[in-house]
Amino acid sequence: MIQRKLTLVMENKPGALARVVGLFHQRGYNIDSLHVDPIEDFEPFRFIEDELGIKFQVGEVSRLTIRTTVGDKLMRQILRQINKLIEVIAVSDDESTYLKGILRNENLL
């Protein structure tokens, strides 16, 4: 078990953060640390816009960083569960990124 970092891009809507945090408790995972703020510089995230054919506006999306200590198999499960949350647009760990239905084998966030 090692500490891993997860990065999420999600809609900045009321209750969205609670869904992510709630998921960890509900599925028995643990959060070591959590950081969230609205995205102001969209440059690093243009590929998401291109991939999903969408356009971000200022104030609409947040970036969330979570550190958690888990094994490989559980990490994969956490990623997939987070990807299922309706308000999450993209999520990655060190090795892979989910852009909703699309899985990439690298950390794009």
Next chain:
Amino acid sequence: MKIAGNDILIQSLINEGVEYIFGYPGGAALHIYDSIFNQKEMQHILVRHEQGATHAADGYARATGKPGVVLVTSGPGATNAITGIATAFMDSIPMVVISGQVQSHLIGTDAFQETDMIGVSRPIVKHSFTVDKQENIAQIVKEAFHIATSGRQGPVVIDVPKDLTNPDELFDFNYPEKANIRSYNPPVKPENHQVSRAVDAILNAERPVIYAGGGTISSNASDELRELNELIDFPVTNTLMGLGVYPGTGKRFLGMLGMHGTYQANMAMHNADLIIAVGARFDDRITNTPEKFAPKAKVIHFDVDHSSVSKIIEADIAVFGQVKDSLKAINNHLRSRKDEINKEKLSPWHQQIREWKEKHGLDHELYKNDSDEHAILPQAAVQHIYQESEGKAFVTSDVGQHQMFAAQYYHFDEPRKWINSGGLGTMGFGLPSAMGVKLAYPEEEVICITGEGSIQMCIQELSTCSQYKLPIKIFNINNLALGMVKQWQDMNYDGRHSSISYEDSLPDFVGLAESYGHVGIKITKNSELKEGIAKAFAIKDKLVFVDIYVDPNEHVYPMLVAPNGSLKDMWLGKGEKT
């Protein structure tokens, strides 16, 4: 045209084609109820408890494939709906639940009948919405129905503060044609390389099993599954949730698998070299100890939900997408390689399965013994119900021994005919879900097979059945105790029967049913069983409550040995193990 928030909500539901809305009024929902009063397209069904509303909507959804719709008020109305929402969530049933909420300016003040419904329901919904302004109501309803009915289906809650349904404030109403949710994109079509890898594995298998679950039914993929089986002639087992997706009387059907699965189904899974999981999720009632599950098998997993694949059992080949599309792709691919299909090589495997079935298969002819020398066997009661209904009825069930007997002995030849709470295991589900089914299919026979424990958890709905004249048939498999708990206590707690009996406090069910205007029939002897059940089916225009007193000491077998057992480790009878 300008209309008020309450009318926007109801008109949106009508635009979604909602026929029935199951609910219970209260303060925060009064504007919405006023709007229901003023329209004729949709019928409101007044239940007697909000749990009944959610189960009725759930039964409607399972039988029709269309989303069930529920309306409850804030506070206790909302919390009473929780068990039904969780039931739908665990079985991936499409449902939209609208809950009233206190006025926006009162939220967070502990106002009368205030509950944080979004917070309370969060872990048991696919998604939820709080209405923030009237202009967004139509869009939210559109999105809620889209989310509930697409991808892996599930319940969606819409929480509506009362002030946003105020009839005095008017807004433009245009129902959107599409829901565009940029952060929601469930997979639809499978990828070609996954399909061809799956086909390779299928063509190479010598001891294969198709293991099909509820996802196959949700995806309406029963025809595609049957086509696949025509092509390759593999044995098929169904989960509790999947019964009917392959014909229960079909030539290659093994019966249900898992905790109370048939001997041949569990043995086939354990010894298989290829398991094709179709819309199934390797629940702990299926795998027994995961480390000991099917040690020689390669696993192909068809699912629409990424997170279900390799969650419990590692899949060697994963095919993501709607199961219907994936099976179509597999079938097309197989047809193009038809000359490589070798059904002959499966003969030893089919022979082995026949031997297992002959050795320890279920006895489906218990009903032929009508001697009064022994008590009524619950299995025989289910067999009689099957015979008398010609295997064609919709059957809802509750939770416990009667549920397992129904699953084992009623053969479902069509999907969506077997309606039960598989994942959450909710006692009280049977009667209200039967109401939903009967409303959807008034001409069809709808049966609820229940027990005297479960039926009392939502028995108030007998009154709803009376109001709406729902002539369902209730068969109460009455063993005078919480049978499944008792079975576990017999097997694991040296027969210490802790809190499983009601002593002499059971109601006279016949008298109770009659007090609601229904017909009651009591059966206590084997020799009365056939005639009593036939009499119930002969009554077409009234609800019939048949109270069948069965052997209180009967156990459900087979039963997997746990903990630490594999699928080949089963109890086959009292004191008899594999």
